[in-house]
Amino acid sequence: MNVELFGASGTLGSAVQKALEVKGHEVIGITRKSGKFRADIQDIESLRAVYKQIGSFDHVACAAGDVFPAPLEQTTDEQWANSFKSKAMGQINLVRAAIPFIADKGSFTLVSGVLTDEVTFAATIGTTINYTVEGFVKGAAFELPRGLRINCVSPTVLTEPKAYHQLAHRFFVPGQNSQVAVPVFYREVHYFRVPRQPPMVPFNPQPDRRFAN
Numbered sequence: 001m002n003v004e005l006f007g008a009s010g011t012l013g014s015a016v017q018k019a020l021e022v023k024g025h026e027v028i029g030i031t032r033k034s035g036k037f038r039a040d041i042q043d044i045e046s047l048r049a050v051y052k053q054i055g056s057f058d059h060v061a062c063a064a065g066d067v068f069p070a071p072l073e074q075t076t077d078e079q080w081a082n083s084f085k086s087k088a089m090g091q092i093n094l095v096r097a098a099i100p101f102i103a104d105k106g107s108f109t110l111v112s113g114v115l116t117d118e119v120t121f122a123a124t125i126g127t128t129i130n131y132t133v134e135g136f137v138k139g140a141a142f143e144l145p146r147g148l149r150i151n152c153v154s155p156t157v158l159t160e161p162k163a164y165h166q167l168a169h170r171f172f173v174p175g176q177n178s179q180v181a182v183p184v185f186y187r188e189v190h191y192f193r194v195p196r197q198p199p200m201v202p203f204n205p206q207p208d209r210r211f212a213n
């Protein structure tokens, strides 16, 4: 199977790449600054261009996307906007842009994080963004065409990125470096597939007038 991996040069991404390659999968890494295939997840045209350059593929995984932590009262418009633009809309757009290119029954794996379930100080932006990503996954799993699947993983907090630790001290488990955490990355899955039946009542694009005056 071949996997397009966003953020392949990062802490999480490089461990995921190694884990996939050990199992014999072909991984094509995509980042902004290194390697043959480059795109910025904040720029949907660069995503379309890189998918076109690659051609066809079976799976897309993401280990990229920034959020900007700060105590809620001190958060700035810029921190909110940039967090949405990067980890939330970046991941939403890398799915939307891939739909014309990805093989039938292919899959998407996005990344959220512990802050969805473990709320802590200065992490409201992170919690909000992770819920946005997970909400998108839940909705998209129902609507994706051609048997495409989507899920979202919440990795644990890794030992390497020290910046996380102050924020995540309540639930940080020392000793889980990325190599150890990658199996966890696969286990801690918010797993949404497309097994449901289509809605019994077809979607009606007309406005519902039952409650109109």
Ligand SMILES: NC(=O)c1ccc[n+]([C@@H]2O[C@H](COP(=O)([O-])OP(=O)(O)OC[C@H]3O[C@@H](n4cnc5c(N)ncnc54)[C@H](OP(=O)(O)O)[C@@H]3O)[C@@H](O)[C@H]2O)c1
Pocket: 006, 007, 008, 009, 010, 011, 012, 013, 030, 031, 032, 033, 034, 039, 040, 041, 042, 063, 064, 065, 066, 067, 086, 087, 090, 111, 112, 113, 114, 154, 155, 156, 157, 158, 159, 161, 164
């Ligand atoms: N590390 C953890 O403990 C942890 C825990 C839970 C969740 N997460 C989540 O996992 C993701 C990755 O975290 P990390 O610690 O591995 O980050 P990292 O070490 O900073 O790596 C980020 C990777 O993403 C790429 N990247 C960054 N912005 C990008 C963009 N706009 N477009 C395309 N590629 C981009 C970077 O390469 P370029 O700079 O070359 O683009 C790099 O390969 C984040 O969303 C983070 O919230 C991490």
